[in-house]
Amino acid sequence: MQRLSRRLLTAPGILATALGLLSAALPAAAAFWELRGDIGVHDPSILKEGSAWYTFSTGQGLQVLKSDSTGRQWSRVPQIFLSPPSWWKTYVPGQKTNDVWAPDVHVFNGKTWLYYSISTFGSNTSAIGLASATNIGAGRWTDNGLVLRSTSANDYNAIDPHLVVDAAGAPWLAFGSFWSGLKIVRINPGTMKPTGSMISIARRSAGIEAPAITYRNGYYYLFASIDRCCQGVNSTYKVIHGRSTSVTGPYVDKSGKRLLDGGGTVLDAGNVRWKGPGGQDVSNGVIARHAYDATDNGNPKLLINDLNWTSDGWPSY
Template identity: 70%
Template sequence: MPALLALVLVLAGQSKALAAFWNLTGDIAVHDPSIIKEGNSWYTFSTGPGIQVLKSDNGTSWYRVPQIFLSEPSWWNAAVPAQANLDVWAPDVQRYNGKVWLYYSISTFGSNRSAIGLASANSVGAGQWKDEGLVLQSTTSNNYNAIDPELVIDASGNPWLAFGSFWSGLKIVKLDKNTMKPTGSISSIAARPNNGGAIEAPSITYRNGYYYLFASIDSCCKGVNSTYKMVYGRSTSITGPYVDKNGVNMMNGGGTILDAGNVRWKGPGGQDVVNGNIIVRHAYDATDNGNPKLLINDLLWDANGWPTY
């Protein structure tokens, strides 16, 4: 009987783990996804021409709908002259104060001549996005890179913007509640000084007194040869210090690995954590020529308050 009971418990544990992985179908080609639910519909925004958008009526079966931008806002070229036509990176979509806010970035690969922009709408389904203009930019004279934005709401309901890629690492700055643009100084929250600066894509969620910072490290965008991994740390303050499970400060290269990929899914990253219980990211499918695809999991938490899935 004890052996049988042990087997039942093992199988139950496996079922829970397998259930946490969402079985997705349809068009799931994405890079750097951000997800939002509105009514019974789900939307995923991702890197691509004009910001690519997928829609699902159940969260698992996806189809492509029209992109956000059909033409470039006038300020794009002035901010990033070398940016390719309608090439938009790593959008982040969230609802705050009765509106939907869509942050995004424009840049060129390997350069920190970059900019973060903002669009807004009353609802995703209705569309009619309004260009809110430039939010933040970086030039070659800065030691940071203004891409990979994420809107973060702190425990008091105040908005912040996390961002950053390579250079001196990940940053966060408080936003004005009305303009949703920066006010105050930029704080550093994570860096990899001994690893070529390879950290980007911050995503922060608040849970039970802690802010949890998720990030992507190492190299993306190389198909099955990508070495992207997702890491995390936590802090009692939104501006840090963030430490991993071993107590290592993420400003000193810390970060506990959440997902380093597997035989099929290579280089997982570009993650977005939603409501503290769902995590989306892309990974490169080794069974399909290394094409990047959408992955979604329930985000679970252990007895000590650390994330897992």
């Protein structure tokens, strides 16, 4: 979710033709999931638990959507935080009541971990928090408190967390938005909180945020969002990626340019209907992100694609 810190046709025949053209404009249409129901999200994190799919997203108390095993029909279920924990105001005094950003949900060591961020637009007075549960379906979450924070004295922004487990089984947390770019820090597997120093993994003068890292065949793939979100159909958000043989980088794009030097291969820049895609997550062989629907007043909605891989090892869809 971008912060400078962060919904015509009436004749049936015409409508059918228009929808066909819109579908044709989507990349890899066969891999594009046709979603139904309540799909309003921003900054989605997606996970499959048993036979159900869940999507967590920015909003009051952290919003949650649930789908059956197909992942096509979605409905809203109760939010995570019915009221804000008292410690939030200690670190982000100006936060809007119970306004929670950019969650990230993963299973590690037999528990489900939910990282999230609290902040205000235009500021890097921010904090990343953590909640945990034995499983999502039970709906019982424990507040594990503060993970890390940033203030105006820091050159980074503590939002947009993403948990990644390296090939050796060690957990890391990537995060960041604008300022000096994206960071990664090792996580203590006992506390699930940082230990050690932060390492820079990507930066861009025009802004970069929302890291998501996945490991495949010897490479760590870093996905991120660039340019401007949160402006409806005028959003210019894009999903980029790079890869590295080490979780800490250096990450390079397909041309060999380092993401620390402003590189990044564009994976998704949107199309005639879906404007400004970003806030992405990669899980269970799919990539989820939000985009602004030009056919519905620019409202942000959930998009899901199968994540495919080219013969030379780069993501595509």
